[in-house]
Amino acid sequence: MIKRPFIGLFQPKLKYDLLEADPKEPEVVPVPSNILLLLNDSLDSSKITFIKKGDQVKKGEKLFLYKESTEHVISSVSGVIKRVESYAGEFGNIKTSIVIGNENNDDFVNDFKEHADKFELDAAAKFLKLLPGAPPLEILADPAHKIHTLVISGVDEDISSTVRQYFLTTESADLKEGIQILKKLTQIPKIILTVPEGISVDTEISGMQVFNISPVYPDALPKMIMKNQLSTIVPQGKTCEDMGVCFISSEAVVSIAKAYRDKSIHFEKIVCVTGKDGVRKRMKVLIGTPVISILKQLNIHTNENDRIVIGGPFNGFSTFTVYHPVGPCMDSIIVQDSGSIPYVSDSACINCGKCIKICPANIPVNLLVRQLAANLFEDAEEKFDLEACIECGLCSYVCTAKIPIFQYIRLGKHELLKIKAEVETEGANA
Amino acid sequence: MPNRVKLTVSHAPFWHDGDSVCKMNLTIILAAMPAVIFGIVQFGIPALGVILLAVSCSMFFELMMNFATKRSLSIGDFDAALIGLLFGMMLPATTPWWVVVTGVFVAIVIGKQIYGGLGANPFNPVLIGVAILMVSWPGYFDFDGALLNYEFSHEALAPLAALKHQGVAAVDFFSTTQLLMGQQTGAIGSTFGLGLIIGGIFLILRGCIKWEITIAYIAGIIITALIFNLSDSGTYAGPMFHLFAGYTLFGAIFLATENSSSPVNTIPMLIYGFLGGLMVILIRNLGVYPDGTVFAILIINLINPLIDYIRPKALGRGVNNA
Numbered sequence: 053m054i055k056r057p058f059i060g061l062f063q064p065k066l067k068y069d070l071l072e073a074d075p076k077e078p079e080v081v082p083v084p085s086n087i088l089l090l091l092n093d094s095l096d097s098s099k100i101t102f103i104k105k106g107d108q109v110k111k112g113e114k115l116f117l118y119k120e121s122t123e124h125v126i127s128s129v130s131g132v133i134k135r136v137e138s139y140a141g142e143f144g145n146i147k148t149s150i151v152i153g154n155e156n157n158d159d160f161v162n163d164f165k166e167h168a169d170k171f172e173l174d175a176a177a178k179f180l181k182l183l184p185g186a187p188p189l190e191i192l193a194d195p196a197h198k199i200h201t202l203v204i205s206g207v208d209e210d211i212s213s214t215v216r217q218y219f220l221t222t223e224s225a226d227l228k229e230g231i232q233i234l235k236k237l238t239q240i241p242k243i244i245l246t247v248p249e250g251i252s253v254d255t256e257i258s259g260m261q262v263f264n265i266s267p268v269y270p271d272a273l274p275k276m277i278m279k280n281q282l283s284t285i286v287p288q289g290k291t292c293e294d295m296g297v298c299f300i301s302s303e304a305v306v307s308i309a310k311a312y313r314d315k316s317i318h319f320e321k322i323v324c325v326t327g328k329d330g331v332r333k334r335m336k337v338l339i340g341t342p343v344i345s346i347l348k349q350l351n352i353h354t355n356e357n358d359r360i361v362i363g364g365p366f367n368g369f370s371t372f373t374v375y376h377p378v379g380p381c382m383d384s385i386i387v388q389d390s391g392s393i394p395y396v397s398d399s400a401c402i403n404c405g406k407c408i409k410i411c412p413a414n415i416p417v418n419l420l421v422r423q424l425a426a427n428l429f430e431d432a433e434e435k436f437d438l439e440a441c442i443e444c445g446l447c448s449y450v451c452t453a454k455i456p457i458f459q460y461i462r463l464g465k466h467e468l469l470k471i472k473a474e475v476e477t478e479g480a481n482a
Numbered sequence: 483m484p485n486r487v488k489l490t491v492s493h494a495p496f497w498h499d500g501d502s503v504c505k506m507n508l509t510i511i512l513a514a515m516p517a518v519i520f521g522i523v524q525f526g527i528p529a530l531g532v533i534l535l536a537v538s539c540s541m542f543f544e545l546m547m548n549f550a551t552k553r554s555l556s557i558g559d560f561d562a563a564l565i566g567l568l569f570g571m572m573l574p575a576t577t578p579w580w581v582v583v584t585g586v587f588v589a590i591v592i593g594k595q596i597y598g599g600l601g602a603n604p605f606n607p608v609l610i611g612v613a614i615l616m617v618s619w620p621g622y623f624d625f626d627g628a629l630l631n632y633e634f635s636h637e638a639l640a641p642l643a644a645l646k647h648q649g650v651a652a653v654d655f656f657s658t659t660q661l662l663m664g665q666q667t668g669a670i671g672s673t674f675g676l677g678l679i680i681g682g683i684f685l686i687l688r689g690c691i692k693w694e695i696t697i698a699y700i701a702g703i704i705i706t707a708l709i710f711n712l713s714d715s716g717t718y719a720g721p722m723f724h725l726f727a728g729y730t731l732f733g734a735i736f737l738a739t740e741n742s743s744s745p746v747n748t749i750p751m752l753i754y755g756f757l758g759g760l761m762v763i764l765i766r767n768l769g770v771y772p773d774g775t776v777f778a779i780l781i782i783n784l785i786n787p788l789i790d791y792i793r794p795k796a797l798g799r800g801v802n803n804a
Contacts, residue, residue: 062689286797288796288798355487356487358490368496369494370493370496394496394500400599400601400602404506408746408747414795415797416793437796452501452502453601454502
């Protein structure tokens with residue numbers, strides 16, 4: 053954990069971890085006996101599920117919860133479904149966990165094979181969206197978005213991950229190939245590669261621009277890249293995609309290249325694991341592997357009240373179970389010892405102004421947090437720029453009073469969406 | 483599932499820079515120590531008594547208010563101790579005990595707790611306490627009278643009172659070096675200019691106070707005093723005298739920068755600080771009080787919410803959709 057410097061007059065510089073000079077091949081975690089897949093769809097007790105306990109599934113098979121479901125997961129092993137259960141996500145979002153017992157046979161459903169020669173965006177969006185790195189192919193395929201710029205992120209968005217940099221430097225041949233495939237698929241004229249300052253790459257493609265990103269958090273967040281490098285300020289409440297810019301990680305690009313070359317999809321995800329001692333290691337794991345299998349491999353023991361963070365220290369979330377699976381867009385796992393968890397408090401804002409100084413979006417955080425604490429979500433949006441937040445989490449990081457400001461903001465945005473949805477339904481009913 | 487370990491589940495961010503209200507207040511208390519220790523050395527045991535009484539009463543009243551309002555105990559954040567210390571530093575060493583207790587009561591209960599405690603006070607609690615005492619028992623703030631029985635090696639006159647009553651000729655009694663080294667009659671913690679400056683620089687470097695306010699306040703003092711002095715040097719004292727006499731430095735470093743009652747955006751902080759300095763000199767040169775610091779800062783506390791609306795536009799606010 054990076055602490056405040058003694059000379060506190062200057063802002064703390066939170067440097068991204070840069071990839072080491074000679075990156076080693078990641079250690080491989082063996083395929084566990086059970087894998088767990090998280091499906092973004094909730095169980096409905098009044099309907100009969102399409103998949104159930106005891107079903108045989110093959111590697112590469114798409115699993116839907118109901119016949120009419122649009123959300124699916126792809127099984128990364130072949131075996132038997134052992135459990136289909138509800139899984140509580142953030143903000144009351146209910147997902148479904150599917151546990152599959154691995155039978156170690158080679159049954160492989162490869163629906164993608166026949167599309168691998170055609171380079172069609174719709175087919176790619178259909179089969180490749182759950183590749184390691186989670187390429188946003190559905191957004192690219194959606195004509196509503198009118199994407200005109202594609203940004204290949206060679207920089208990791210959060211501290212304590214080096215996965216994207218690893219793909220940027222070690223797999224540059226695949227990266228080039230993937231970019232060419234993406235060009236062919238999407239026909240997007242403007243392609244940009246973001247590279248951390250201090251790391252040299254030899255990925256040169258005609259017509260592609262390379263942006264050097266300063267290694268200071270939060271400069272690699274998409275909205276900061278939009279502002280600093282693309283000189284486009286995303287209006288409040290809009291996304292980068294609304295502005296015609298789509299971000300895709302270097303890992304996703306490499307995955308796409310491999311999928312087209314091998315004419316099949318693969319499930320090996322690289323994850324950066326930070327142990328309690330702060331030692332960082334990249335691991336190669338199968339999507340669906342529970343976190344505990346990785347921790348066992350690394351000899352990291354978890355005790356009561358420890359914290360497992362999925363994603364980085366600023367943008368991640370903490371899981372309630374050591375069986376949380378590795379997903380397609382999960383770049384890092386951080387294990388924090390119970391003793392080193394910074395506590396939060398319900399103290400009032402003391403108006404010290406540190407959040408104002410550090411906020412990259414110029415939000416009046418001290419006033420905003422008062423509105424949010426009082427549940428005045430609409431005021432927070434109209435007068436105090438709630439929607440301008442780019443969700444970097446720095447306000448909570450520096451808060452002297454240890455107020456969970458970032459959580460207030462995310463909760464505020466969530467509640468605001470609910471209020472807007474209610475207003476719309478009322479309007480529709482009237 | 484076997485091996486169900488109960489994990490801590492909380493929200494991002496999962497790091498913190500390690501600062502806390504308690505650490506911040508302790509740092510400010512530490513920064514005040516050079517001036518306090520000098521005051522105790524100069525004014526003896528009575529000064530120590532006043533400081534200790536103010537700090538202990540302050541924490542006691544805070545505790546009582548915690549019980550009365552049924553809120554969690556907040557003396558652990560040392561805010562009450564800091565208020566008590568700063569309050570004690572503003573008093574002359576011979577202040578009777580009941581004046582100290584009354585003042586601290588006003589500072590903690592009326593200045594801070596009835597607004598909701600830490601972070602909710604619209605005025606600096608220390609100044610509320612001092613202002614009530616100044617208005618109710620002005621005699622105790624007559625430093626010449628209060629310190630009559632002391633024998634000083636330096637000119638035994640409170641510089642600002644001397645300026646008020648004897649005119650600008652009194653300035654000649656005090657050299658800048660004397661004022662800076664604490665060779666002046668005054669409150670326990672406000673006479674040692676050099677100590678205050680060291681404490682102030684320490685706080686600014688540590689990031690515990692808003693440096694913009696301190697710098698703008700001092701600039702306000704110097705510029706305003708200079709204008710008065712240039713317009714009529716026979717009536718008005720020069721900027722250096724004003725800067726090092728009375729509560730000026732103490733106000734610039736410890737009072738005007740109080741978090742809750744001061745702005746947080748850069749331009750408002752500069753305006754706030756400058757207006758503070760301006761008001762001090764206006765009250766000193768044109769008003770009836772010898773030292774205007776207390777009322778000047780209370781007045782800028784008043785305008786704080788209004789000027790803090792001057793803030794930069796948030797990212798993406800008012801941007802036309804491209």
